[in-house]
Amino acid sequence: MKLDVKNRVKFVRWPAESDLREECTALRHLCLLIVEHGAPPPEDLSPNEDWVRPPIVPQDLQARVRQLAARAVLNTKPVLDPAGILYFRDASVTLSLTQCEMLAPLISRFCRLVYRDELREILEQSGASSSSNALDLHVMRLRRRLQLVGLGVRNVWGRGFVVEPL
Structure with a gap:
């Protein structure tokens, strides 16, 4: 996997190859x-x-390449930070504590189903109403x-919800 990430990183001389950087x-x-x-x-x-x-020392180069790959994850999968900010692609949005708690399983299973009962339990634990209407x-x-x-949040009728790109 390290080799795959390294192959995806383009090495560009600066400022000599500024046109390649723009590309x-x-x-x-x-x-x-x-x-x-x-x-x-x-x-x-x-x-x-x-x-x-x-x-540059090879270990430093590997660390920079890994860091770039970690940043690239923001373009493919949403990231919810502990401060309640959701990052996805080039955008971010601040969420309430309850929204963060509900979103955590939806993000950890990005593009996969999260059952209604799981989200109801989260609402119960936070002290909020967990009725179907409240959910x-x-x-x-x-x-x-x-x-x-x-x-987007897609409803899977009678089962749960899926978070996926619009």
């Missing part, structure tokens, strides 16, 4: 800029970029918040 940015490729001696590093890095100066109201509010970052 990588447009295509959302992972890009490690190799800043040439005496050149200032770029000030406007995208989330898919990082930079180093040669010579549907919470899901409706969550659905509105998730649309802001390009995610």
